[in-house]
Amino acid sequence: MSGRGESRGRRLVALVPLAWLAATVLAPFLIMLGISFSESIIANPPYAPLVTAGENGLAIHLHLDNYRLLLEDPLYLAAYIGSLRIAGISTLLCLALGYPMAYAIARARPTLRTPLLMLVVLPFWTSFLIRVYAWMGILNTNGLANQLLMALGLTDQPLALLHTNFAVYLGITYSYLPFMVLPLYSILEKLDPHLLEAAEDLGCTPFRAFLRVTLPLSMRGVLAGALLVFVPAVGEFVIPDLLGGPDTLMIGKVLWTEFFDNRDWPLASALAVALALLVVLPVMLLRRRQYGLEGAAP
């Protein structure tokens, strides 16, 4: 496989995506990073230029005020903590429902496994916005959930379910459940059932065998699934906006408000940079831990 014409072709194959992604991923991020150090002014676009030409040549203006505000204003700190908390709780809920589902699919008859898995993935292909909207109808004051609760006699009057943190947990768990089930299934499916039989032959109760054998061996799937749910949930906007209430503080929503309602582009940029750090950090930590786990496996 050689030849001069081909090597030019090969270069083009690498160069096109590289140039496109540099322009649409790298450049925007760098510009945003720059503007996060700028000052908000009433103009179009609404921020002060970073570099100005003065009498003594070029002058660079860097403002740290946006970042100082992030640390000093309790609203932003509360929003970051709120995002982490809500994403964390929703990830645990996804795990609590997704693990037994993945386990059941992995233990089902082999011919049934693919269709069962398809059924988990299918809702992902219908619109995300529409799936969140469906919960608005269900959790409404006179929606399906309240009708059911009242028919069962669990409550006399409709409960306020919509516009609460509970609705946000539910919405995130619902939307991201497939991302938890898929990696767990791929690990659990490969698990050798003989290991469990051996554990039970040696006197383990099934529950103990699960704790000592299955769970440790599926830890990689748990981490991968948790990451796939947690990371997008932290920056979520649609779910807290449509299902959440006034006390649902998440950073994606705050950023949206700063940009669209307050037109403070530099502050929104600083919020986005901090948010990017917030999600990239756990990814890097978990990746390292995952490598560690792989290294420790016999």
Place this chain on the structure above:
Amino acid sequence: MSRRRLLPLFLVLGFGYAFLYVPIVSLIVYSFNESRLVTVWSGFSVKWYGELFHNQKILDAAWLSLRIAILNATLSTIIGTCAALALVRFRRLRARPLLNGLVLAPLVLPEVMIGLALLLLFVNLENLIGWPQGRGMLTITIAHTSFSISFVTVVMRARLAEFDRSLEEAAMDLGAPPVKTFFLVTLPIITPALLAAWLLAFTLSIDDLIVASFTSGPGASTLPIVVYSSVRLGVSPQINALATLFVLVVGACIGIAGWLLHRREAQRKAPR
């Protein structure tokens, strides 16, 4: 393991499926409700479908979203496949770590950040070189490729990694030039994966609210933007009707794609 011991497990599985499908089914059922109050049943009616097809705002938005999604899926599939080829086959490429990083970043970064960053890019470009003028279909399409490419690359990378290179080598030993080999040997083999990647990019685009909201301008509202602004005011039966049509179309597409892939797979195995 005995089946009986697995019973509670399958009960949880059943609950999980109910959890996944009850909202979608209730959405469809209430789209045929006569009452404007979406959640109170008052009789069967298809009038909301009629109103939907006379809602010019929604029709325009759907047409715009469709054009953006097709453009985005095609562009992303081409560029993403190039990226996957470069990552899988050009082991000695010096820019490989950079390309890998640029492909992975949009998978991790939050959508609000991607949307904001792209808007700032377009605003700065317009100030510097006067292009793109204003924001609309063009900027939304470019913005969508920035993250769709990553998903295409993931799909194509997995397919190319298990590709049997000896088929290409055989074609070239028989005198086919590399470009001809690619189109006559490589392309037909990776077509199912290309189709899957195209559909994924299409879905990501037609589903995107956040990045489109940042990068759209006046007069260019995609379907999710229109749906979102309507839904914010509360539930509406027209949106239920729209959702039902969406579920039907998606279901049909997945059914056809699954059937085609299944048939192909069966044909491939049969002759032996």
